[in-house]
Structure formats: structure tokens, C-alpha cells
Amino acid sequence: IRWRSYEYLAATGAERDFLERHMARLERLTGHDIAPAASWPETNLMILFVPEDRYTAIIERYLAPERRHLLGRHASTSCLGLVRSYRITFEIELAVVIIPIDRARSRGLAAACIAEETTQALGLTNDVELPGTLFNDRGEARDLTPLDELLVRLLYDRRLRPGMRREEALAAAREALPRLRAGMR
Numbered sequence: 001i002r003w004r005s006y007e008y009l010a011a012t013g014a015e016r017d018f019l020e021r022h023m024a025r026l027e028r029l030t031g032h033d034i035a036p037a038a039s040w041p042e043t044n045l046m047i048l049f050v051p052e053d054r055y056t057a058i059i060e061r062y063l064a065p066e067r068r069h070l071l072g073r074h075a076s077t078s079c080l081g082l083v084r085s086y087r088i089t090f091e092i093e094l095a096v097v098i099i100p101i102d103r104a105r106s107r108g109l110a111a112a113c114i115a116e117e118t119t120q121a122l123g124l125t126n127d128v129e130l131p132g133t134l135f136n137d138r139g140e141a142r143d144l145t146p147l148d149e150l151l152v153r154l155l156y157d158r159r160l161r162p163g164m165r166r167e168e169a170l171a172a173a174r175e176a177l178p179r180l181r182a183g184m185r
Contacts, residue, residue, distance in 0.1 A: 001122075002037035003045035008058075009101050011049045018111050019047065022118060029149055030122065030156040045121055047097045047114070055100040062096045078137075079104055079113035081121045090163040095121035112142040119144060123155050153180050 003023060005011070011019070027034035037043040050058045056075040062082050063071060074080050079099040086093050097117040104110045116134050120126075127135050134141040134148050144152075154160070157180065159172035 001032055001034040001045055002042050003034065003047060003118075004037040004040060004043040005047040005049065007049045008054060009049055009051040011101060012110075015049075015101070015110055015114065019114050019118075022115050025144070026119060026122065026152070029152040032156065044093070045095045045097070045118070047099070047118065049099050049101040052100040052103045055098065055103070058098050062098070078107055078109050079117050081117035081125070083121055083123075083125055085162075088163075092121075092123060092162075097121055109142070115143050119148065119152060122152065124148075124151055150180060153183075 005016075005019060023034055023036075048058060056071065059074050059080060059082075060068070060071055063074070064084070079097070081095060081097045083092055084094045085091060097114075099110070099113045099117065101110060104113045112134065120135065124135065127137050129138070130136055131139060132141070132145055132147050133139060133151075134144055141148075154173055154176060157172070157176040159176050160169060164172065
């Protein structure tokens with residue numbers, strides 16, 4: 001995974017430092033080589049810090065045409081990640097994280113947006129209504145929780161592969177979970 005950030009609106013030094021630490025954390029959790037991209041053409045995870053007044057336009061730029069009907073809903077969020085996968089293998093081809101940094105800061109969510117959207121861009125794409133996870137927008141978590149770390153480790157366990165059928169994925173997850181839980185202690 002090669003990531004690169006672009007600041008339409010400048011991130012603070014603390015936000016940049018958090019992003020770098022978080023990407024290193026994701027590398028440890030996934031076991032994948034995750035590093036800054038040397039150039040834009042080799043980037044497959046873009047993190048865009050945008051001003052609030054450009055948020056809708058930037059979303060529209062990266063939103064697939066068949067998903068344009070979701071633009072209004074997406075533009076009302078604190079931050080957003082969009083993922084494009086290959087149609088046959090279901091492997092992630094490109095992910096774009098868009099953070100209206102002034103909006104996120106005003107809500108006290110800058111670091112949470114960085115953590116949530118970059119993590120979700122790796123394949124945990126949906127929010128949940130469960131307590132104890134950063135992926136619950138109504139919850140209190142502002143960084144990855146132990147549950148979130150377990151979910152990332154599970155998603156990237158060698159037994160799980162893109163494109164598996166639901167039954168196969170559940171069986172692989174049930175096999176992997178006891179060992180992953182034991183590793184948390």
C-alpha cells in the first residue's frame with residue numbers, strides 16, 4: 001500500500017505526525033508493506049485534507065457516476081473514505097480519504113477522522129452501531145480500540161481472501177479468531 005496526503009488546507013504538525021504513526025500502526029496490524037508513495041502515480045491510498053467549502057466538489061470528483069445520488073449524504077459527513085475494487089478479484093484498487101479538516105477540527109474529530117477513514121479504506125468500509133469501536137459514529141472512541149485492532153488483524157489474516165463467499169469467510173474467521181484473540185493478551 002502506497003499512501004500520500006495532499007493538503008488543500010494545511011494539516012497541523014500534530015495531525016501529520018498522527019497520520020504517520022497511524023499508518024505505521026496499520027502496517028503492523030495488517031502485516032502489509034504500507035509506506036509513503038514517492039509520487040502520485042504510484043499512490044493507491046490518497047488522503048486529502050480539504051477546506052469545508054470544497055468538500056462536496058472533491059467528493060464529486062472521486063465518486064463513481066453510479067453513486068452520484070449519494071453525494072448529498074456523503075457531503076454531510078464529518079469525513080469520508082471511498083474505495084474502488086477490482087470487479088473480478090474484489091481486491092482494493094484505490095482508496096481516497098477526504099477530510100474537511102476545518103469541519104473535523106471544529107467538531108474535535110481531526111485525529112478520529114484520520115484513524116477511522118484510513119482504516120476503513122483497507123476494507124472495513126461500513127460503520128456499525130456497536131459500542132467499543134471507532135466505527136460507531138455515535139460512540140465515544142476517537143482512535144482504534146482493541147476491538148478495531150482485532151477486526152483489522154482478522155480482515156488481513158492469511159486465511160481470509162478477497163472475493164470469498166460469505167460462508168467461506170465466516171469459516172475462515174472462526175478458525176482465525178481464537179488465535180488472534182490469544183495474541184491480544
